[in-house]
Amino acid sequence: MSDVETTPPERDALLPGIADLDAIAPEAARRPPWLDALRRIRRSRLAMAGLLIIGLLGAIALAAPAIASQHPDDNGVWRTTDMRNREQTPSAEHWMGTDQLGRDMLSRMVYAARMSLLIGVVSVSLAIAIGTLLGAVAGFLGGAADMAIMRFMDIMLAFPSILLALAIVVLIGEGLINVMLAVGIISIPTYARIVRASVLGEINREYVTASRALGASGSRILLRHVLPNALAPLIVAGSLGIGSAILDAAGLGFLGLGAQPPLAEWGLMLSDTRQKLFTAPWLVAFPGVAIMLTVLGFNLLGDGLRDVLDPRLRGR
């Protein structure tokens, strides 16, 4: 959260309904709002558990070159194969055993962590960027633009998500980048709806009218007053969204439509080793557990943040 610019309206986002905090508690108002939010996040056990898992995974992904005993080249291509040592059970030398081509499973797993986190973050960022733009335009302009944008979003929501992603991948071709695009595109409607709802909720508030009376331009009102109010629900949805993006991308990888061999990606690894289920089950077990833990981390964080950022749910 530290990269988020801290402006007064953001505090409104984090503490909805308490716009005039300064009047009630001047000394609390002097504390930067993000510090306040951070304090409450620290008290949420769910969010902290999620952050812990994500932090660990992030650390593993960053430290992949140090942890792994085998490495891909700069293009992510795994050149080492050692057919004599294939499908070795976990041992002191290979903690997670070796795969069907004799590659060290642990090395592939830690490099794949980079891939999954990248897919999750990139596709959700893409979806939030486009969704925010569309939702803001729809809510702000209203009328025909609103109608056209939101009906199109409804139609996108009428497709089961992985199927729409499949259709998009069929259209633009398989591969890692295209999967990020496809997974990002299918989640645009979620964010567009959130932002539109926030815009409609704020646009007639007195402080917006006041700002307009003072001569603020439309874009200033949108950027300074309206969008910061959408920040809290966006952060929550984004965190949960990263989890489902990772799941969807892994599903596409498993169907052979995502990352292509010899890249290391958990979904693809599952699809590669699936035939080995009865002879080398650990090869199938590890990538699945890794996906589950990662998604669990983001779900815990999202749930925890929702409790913290949405006061209506607090204490439930």
Add this chain to the structure above:
Amino acid sequence: MFGYVLRRLLLALPALLGVTFLTYALLGATGDPCAALLGERYTTERCDAVRARYRLDDPLPIKYGRYLGAVLSGDLGDSVVSKRPVAEELREKFPATMELALAAVVLAVLVGIPLGIVAAARHNTAIDLAAMITALIGVSMPVFWLALMLIYFLAFKAGLFPTTGRLSSGMELPTITGLYTLDALLSGRWEALRDAVHHLILPAVALSTIPAAFVARITRSAMLEVLGQDYIRTARAKGLTESVVVRRHALKNALLPVVTVIGLQTGFLLSGAVLTETIFAWPGMGRWVVTAITSNDIPVVQAGVLVFATLFVMINLLVDLSYAWLDPRISFE
């Protein structure tokens, strides 16, 4: 009530039209139809002939209109791979997916609702925590991986279930509905019924896990919301037992959001079927579409996506209609 049903039906039409348009525009535009139809016999003259014959140079709206007309009359084109009419293949695959999806929804409801109720009734206890952590792990699992683990432990290690297919080889059934369990029941073949259920259990369990977890989570929070209401306090003050309060007074009012989630999850389940069917070699629409994607059989992909999306819209419609039934105030608005 009738007026409400009619209004909702009419509102679903634009969504369905949009779905057909998007399917057409997305997939109808892929690849060069000339190359797909002519293959190795491709020459520029032949291509021109094909373009003229199938009127490929008409503007998009006209081509879409023709596509829509064909779809409405039940013509979904021919499969590029098998050369058979897509509609005919669809009639074979559809019941298999329906059977799997229905079994999974039933399982998800039977597990999810009680789990959510118990968690809410024992709010802030170890039971509540355990139920919710289980549910959270449930929604975080990749369904295809869970399927593989079920196969490994329950089918391979314990030998309790078959790993693939819908019936053991040699077992035959008359086709009545195409849902094997129902067909076996209707024709009174108990051996086949046992066999079909036996094959159905693992894929249905795998497919139902995520929806069950979602249903449990939403049931819990809806119940907690309702249990905090004044009329519940009144019911308790009257001296009613806790189980009567929960079952009679709270549950029905908590059902509204639960029904929404069940509806949404049924849609989700359809996409889960794509992966589950692939793993269990279940001869349904999901596997059909995936196979078609890898062999670039666009008419099949188009039909599959269209049917899945239409089902999804219809399910949402049913959810809306069930609102009116659960909460009579809605249909008068």
